[in-house]
Amino acid sequence: MKYRLMLLAAALFWGGAFVAQRVSTDTMGPFAFNGLRFWLGAVVITPIALWMSRYSHTRTYPRLPHIPLPVACIILGSVLFTGAAFQQVGIIYTTASKAGFITALYIVFVPFLGLFLHNPLRLSHVTGCSVALIGLYLFAFHSDGQPINFGDILELIGAVFWTAHILLIGRLAPYFSGIALSIGQFLVCGALNFIAMILVSEPLSWAVITASAVPLLYCGILSSGAGFTLQVLAQKKVPPTEASLLCSFEMIFSALAAFLFIGEIMTQREFIGCILMSIGIFAAQIPSRIVFSLYPVHKQE
DSSP states (O other): OHHHHHHHHHHHHHHHHHHHHHHHTTTSOHHHHHHHHHHHHHHHHHHHHHHHHHHSOOOOOOOOTTOOHHHHHHHHHHHHHHHHHHHHHHTTTSOHHHHHHHHTTHHHHHHHHGGGGTOOEEHHHHHHHHHHHHHHHHHHSOTTSOOOOHHHHHHHHHHHHHHHHHHHHHHHGGGSOHHHHHHHHHHHHHHHHHHHHHHTTOOOOHHHHHHTHHHHHIIIIIIIIIHHHHHHHHTTTSOHHHHHHHHTTHHHHHHHHHHHHHOOOOOHHHHHHHHHHHHHHHHTTSOOOEEEOSSOOOTTO
16 A cells, blocks of 8 residues: 555655646746756755665666667657656646646557557557547637647647657666666756757846745655655556556646645636546556557467
């Protein structure tokens, strides 16, 4: 039970991060914020990594041909940078609760992109995705005929990159230390954000950092540092399907945090859309029969 509670705690930290990110847009540019956030996350995780290496047995990993650890970190960090950039820029134009729910669609997208990684598509994936997309339509499109919000589009694009990030982690994690991958990708992601910050001439000063201190510390320490650590420790004991379901509660926590801390209120249409998106996302985690695969599968699957 404690490992499931650890995953719920991680989801809680991630859900609250959407509010912190939304608040930070008033005082700091998106690339400066993400750069500081992920480097702070790396700083937080490093002592934990040193402590774990001191009190745990040395583990050997099978070698992945042609991809050393630095290259793996560059790949993950680049995808993380792109997903986080779309999310942070998008949240300027949309609400924290919408950003949380739309981002959570990565759980629905994973099975479809996973087809190219020899993962079969199941009936629950198709059903869950269909229901979630109906919910997204009600949630993001206005009933008065106005087009979809620009921020919602950016969040949706970001969800695709979060999907790629999850699949890449699943592909690379067996060959490297999870903590080492995390620190490496955070360092790469932060560096790319600082490069982007310079290219777009975002201001960064001590006054700007001070004004954004609370959301920055929350996202760096709790969302990136503590959230990742809890996820790594808990997923050693919790099956992947159940773990992803528990982690998806971040969308619910984001809506609650947005209501409690910054007073965001959903319309009736948006609330119905949230319910359908939640049903679709949860339904996609239910085991069911295979309906399609790009590669041959064994009968026991």
